Amino acid sequence: MKQLPSLKQLQYLTALAETLHFAQAAERCNVTPSTFSAGIRDLENVLGVAVAERTKRTVFVTPIGLEIAERARRLLRDAEDVMKLASTQKEPMTGDMKLGAIPTVGPFILPKILPVIGERYPKLRLYLREEQTAVLLSRLRDGDLDVALIALPYSTENLTVRVLFDDAFQLACHAEHPLSGNETITDDDLINQPLFLLEEGHCLRSHALEACSLNNSPVRVQFDATSLQTLVQMVASGIGVTLLPQMAVDAGMSPTQDIRLIPLQRRTSRQIGLVWRASSPRVTEFELLAELFRNS
Structure with a gap:
């Protein structure tokens, strides 16, 4: 041989x-x-x-x-x-699993789901990595990650995707902003508004613009931030407005009384999904994980 x-x-x-x-x-x-x-x-x-x-x-x-x-x-x-x-044939949901998550999803959903996973599958050891979507998908294809939690739409090519739930957007503005008295926000309300967004590379940026049909409109991006926390602080100072995903709102991202949250008239949202390699031997486990996320 x-x-x-x-x-x-x-x-x-x-x-x-x-x-x-x-x-x-x-x-x-x-x-x-x-x-x-x-x-x-x-x-x-x-x-x-x-x-x-x-x-x-x-x-x-x-x-x-x-x-x-x-x-x-x-x-x-x-x-x-x-x-x-x-190892999965011996006992599913055991051993090591490397889970990636994007920064605009992980901090708001993982603290809720990890205790549930730990209680139900005590022999499963999750290793977490937080990166932007492009990096996570690259690591997933290279085998550095087993599964990833991302926001959609996003090009995933030949990877398997399971949509978990929708995540709507709300406008966040200062309590004294001209839009603060609105019951809902229309697409036209946001044209030429000083808008705070995450910097290029964060998929939430494109999802927020798409939610208000602003991708091809005269948007005045006033400030690019690296985190949602920074965006909220800038809005609280009364300089501009931003769009927050509902999961961040539910997690108490904007507790200050200086900020008013207003729903969008056109009910649009991003989708949160779990993605993995189609060739992975742990597909059954990932489907179980997806069901846990949906139920929790």
Whole structure:
């Protein structure tokens, strides 16, 4: 039988491709630098090609090394899936699960659902990661995450999506703002208003604009923030207005009396969904997780 590279050797190569540093890659793989270097040499002997070029100061992964590293990542992810498949057959909802969540969803829903999950599935260990949607989906495809909690609509390509619930928007303005006396807010009310939004990269920005049909309208974005908390503080100062998702309102995001919350006349919302790789061996567990989110 033809000699094949080991998973350990492929793990070394992917670590080297990501760090471009032998000592750092060795530390990531929990081995000594000498063991790591020997493993890379052994891999090159098996493959019959050089995967790295070494100088006194720098390390370069060769073009063929980069291509092999990319394929190695998929092989390693599949190997991990094999182990997860075996463990789920023993007992579902046990072991480690890496859950990602976007910043405009995680803080408002996870504190409610995690105690329920912990009580119902005490052998499940959830590891949480908070990132913007694009980063979460990239990590999900690479196998760094098992499942992710995101807001829709968003392009998920070949990933599996389960919609959990709708999350409506409300206008938040200062109590003395001209719009504060309105019972509802129309799309026209917001044209040319000094609008506070999250910075580019947060899907809530596009969802908020879409909720009021403002994507192609003369919106005057007064301030870009990195968090909903900052938006609320700016509104409380009386400078402008913003759109808050209902889950943030329900979580007490705007408790101050200086802020008035007004529903939108055109009832629109974003959707909250759970997303995972279609090839994952834990699909049954993710469906159980989705049902827990819906019920809670």
